[in-house]
Amino acid sequence: xxxxxxxxxxxxxxxxxxxxxxxxxxxxxxxxxxxxxxxxxxxxxxxxxxxxxxxxxxxxxxxxxxxxxxxxxxxxxxxxxxxxxxxxxxxxxxxxxxxxxxxxxxxxxxxxxxxxxxxxxxxxxxxxxxxxxxxxxxxxxxxxxxxxxxxxxxxxxxxxxxxxxxxxxxxxxxxxxxxxxxxxxxxxxxxxxxxxxxxxxxxxxxxxxxxxxxxxxxxxxxxxxxxxxxxxxxxxxxxxxxxxxxxxxxxxxxxxxxxxxxxxxxxxxxxxxxxxxxxxxxxxxxxxxxxxxxxxxxxxxxxxxxxxxxxxxxxxxxxxxxxxxxxxxxxxxxxxxxxxxxxxxx
Amino acid sequence: xxxxxxxxxxxxxxxxxxxxxxxxxxxxxxxxxxxxxxxxxxxxxxxxxxxxxxxxxxxxxxxxxxxxxxxxxxxxxxxxxxxxxxxxxxxxxxxxxxxxxxxxxxxxxxxxxxxxxxxxxxxxxxxxxxxxxxxxxxxxxxxxxxxxxxxxxxxxxxxxxxxxxxxxxxxxxxxxxxxxxxxxxxxxxxxxxxxxxxxxxxxxxxxxxxxxxxxxxxxxxxxxxxxxxxxxxxxxxxxxxxxxxxxxxxxxxxxxxxxxxxxxxxxxxxxxxxxxxxxxxxxxxxxxxxxxxxxxxxxxxxxxxxxxxxxxxxxxxxxxxxxxxxxxxxxxxxxxxx
Numbered sequence: 001x002x003x004x005x006x007x008x009x010x011x012x013x014x015x016x017x018x019x020x021x022x023x024x025x026x027x028x029x030x031x032x033x034x035x036x037x038x039x040x041x042x043x044x045x046x047x048x049x050x051x052x053x054x055x056x057x058x059x060x061x062x063x064x065x066x067x068x069x070x071x072x073x074x075x076x077x078x079x080x081x082x083x084x085x086x087x088x089x090x091x092x093x094x095x096x097x098x099x100x101x102x103x104x105x106x107x108x109x110x111x112x113x114x115x116x117x118x119x120x121x122x123x124x125x126x127x128x129x130x131x132x133x134x135x136x137x138x139x140x141x142x143x144x145x146x147x148x149x150x151x152x153x154x155x156x157x158x159x160x161x162x163x164x165x166x167x168x169x170x171x172x173x174x175x176x177x178x179x180x181x182x183x184x185x186x187x188x189x190x191x192x193x194x195x196x197x198x199x200x201x202x203x204x205x206x207x208x209x210x211x212x213x214x215x216x217x218x219x220x221x222x223x224x225x226x227x228x229x230x231x232x233x234x235x236x237x238x239x240x241x242x243x244x245x246x247x248x249x250x251x252x253x254x255x256x257x258x259x260x261x262x263x264x265x266x267x268x269x270x271x272x273x274x275x276x277x278x279x280x281x282x283x284x285x286x287x288x289x290x291x292x293x294x295x296x297x298x299x300x301x302x303x304x305x306x307x308x309x310x311x312x313x314x315x316x317x318x319x320x321x322x323x324x325x326x327x328x329x330x331x332x333x334x335x336x337x338x339x340x341x342x343x344x345x346x
Numbered sequence: 347x348x349x350x351x352x353x354x355x356x357x358x359x360x361x362x363x364x365x366x367x368x369x370x371x372x373x374x375x376x377x378x379x380x381x382x383x384x385x386x387x388x389x390x391x392x393x394x395x396x397x398x399x400x401x402x403x404x405x406x407x408x409x410x411x412x413x414x415x416x417x418x419x420x421x422x423x424x425x426x427x428x429x430x431x432x433x434x435x436x437x438x439x440x441x442x443x444x445x446x447x448x449x450x451x452x453x454x455x456x457x458x459x460x461x462x463x464x465x466x467x468x469x470x471x472x473x474x475x476x477x478x479x480x481x482x483x484x485x486x487x488x489x490x491x492x493x494x495x496x497x498x499x500x501x502x503x504x505x506x507x508x509x510x511x512x513x514x515x516x517x518x519x520x521x522x523x524x525x526x527x528x529x530x531x532x533x534x535x536x537x538x539x540x541x542x543x544x545x546x547x548x549x550x551x552x553x554x555x556x557x558x559x560x561x562x563x564x565x566x567x568x569x570x571x572x573x574x575x576x577x578x579x580x581x582x583x584x585x586x587x588x589x590x591x592x593x594x595x596x597x598x599x600x601x602x603x604x605x606x607x608x609x610x611x612x613x614x615x616x617x618x619x620x621x622x623x624x625x626x627x628x629x630x631x632x633x634x635x636x637x638x639x640x641x642x643x644x645x646x647x648x649x650x651x652x653x654x655x656x657x658x659x660x661x662x663x664x665x666x667x668x669x670x671x672x673x674x675x676x677x678x679x680x681x682x683x684x
Contacts, residue, residue: 053524054523054524054525073523074521095524100520100524102520102521196526196529196530197460197529197530197533198459198460198464198465198466198469198530199466199540199541200541201540201541201658202529202530202533205657210525224656225656225657226656229657231529232657232658233533233538233540233657233658233660234540234657234658235377235410235414235540235541235652235658236409236410236540236541237376237377237378237406237410237411237652238377238378238658240378240402240405240406240410241377241378241379250526251463252463252465253463253464253465253466253468253469254465254466256465257465257466261543261545262409262543262544263405263409263410263413263543266402266405266409284526287525287526288523288525288526289523289525290525
């Protein structure tokens, strides 16, 4: 640790946190989302970006995939075959997350990134971990704060820094339009249950990052719990009591269970065929990772809440709309089979 | 230590009464508010052929609470019985059913299934298989070492293999998707009976019975394991064979219980002690006492898990929260009177 400490002391005086000024013109209105440790090179010289976690990986990939050094999460397997081969085959680098890091700092140095970017709700733990990495490596570290609601600004701000303001503006427009759907929702909001895990009995509590899609699509979280928190387990008895109008999931195992297990058949949402299995390729529509990939989920859910029922024509329509999103954000237009195959039910 | 027949009758009727009270209370308590009369009506509906089983009360009682209570009874009984057998076999009161690595193995199997995104039957199947593999490995490893005390070798191999499998679980946690898979793994490792269904019971019940029957048949022999191996052998017991049968039986039961409930600690460690305080250490009386207490205790813990807060609390936490103070109280009380 002696080496680290000397390094630390040496850098202490020179480098302090210098929050970047918001890049947007309406700076007065926008929130302060960026926290920067170190000095960024000018946008034209940002060629090598290291994403510290999966949400940042998605954000950087949508804005400037050519700058991405590798993936913080594994992109092997069926799930990521949607991503163009050149990007899918980028190395799996692991994540930087304080104690939970799976990337060695030396590997980080060897990669020589121009900037490290992390996205997520920023708290002091994250700030101090980022500061420390910057102090140890001298690489500028950018933390992007905010929830899904802030995604237009996140896209714009990061797009500016990566030197792709035009592309960022396009994506931000899509995001803004998507986030606007909530204004058209009626006052009487249907309740939606997010089923996670193989049993479908893990869920996000109201206000959690996991259920942002439900809230932003104009649904009401079926879970009636006052206390805040993130994920929790519930029981079927509670679900029977809460009577969700709709169940959404990304877990194929649970979806199968919900169709077959006797106990689930008593829920009106299952009886009325209001249980939907959403794609998680290449990134989830509801969750996993919590990044801009969820915008398409908001669009889908808002539409489904306003026009309940599932018709074959809906699936086709959705395959088209989703393909538009994939084209715009992921630079690839998948065939209908990934949205209407056996692995999803939209 | 022998009880008089009257004492014995009192002992069993007390335990059965305890279990009945627990089950009745568990039936009446839950997040879906049902009046006691509605519970009774729903329970009796099939018997008196009321066409009422499709009502909400009927569903809650017959499809949700009863299977869950039955699963609680089964898991509690299995863990307590396995713990009792192991404590007798290892001549050590600090031994719990996961001494030979069954929980670590099951945890690794389940975590792996969740990491691979498999469905629930696979999660349960891999958990069961993982438990058997871990204990099988321990038994195999201990067979390789011949020059030491066999019990000590078994325990040490169990610790080593358990640690190895535990490291595997940690590795999977690091590799898992932190927003989707990691929470599922964590919840599984904390244990819980939410979602327990008749299908689960149908899978676990035969396995638990398959483990229980040899224990009951061999109940007289198990007492002799308290003696040194040579002395037991002199009394005509094939110690190695008996030990092997008991390990297989206890492992089957524990792995089956863990595969439907996740890792539930404390029951298998402490319930045998409580049973010993009540019934003495004679195995033929200790085993059923332990089973009845374990079943009742787990149902109490699970009823709290599903009713105390507005969300489900993990069962593994509840068993410790309820069990530890109760155990300390009992220890202090019996210490005074004895």
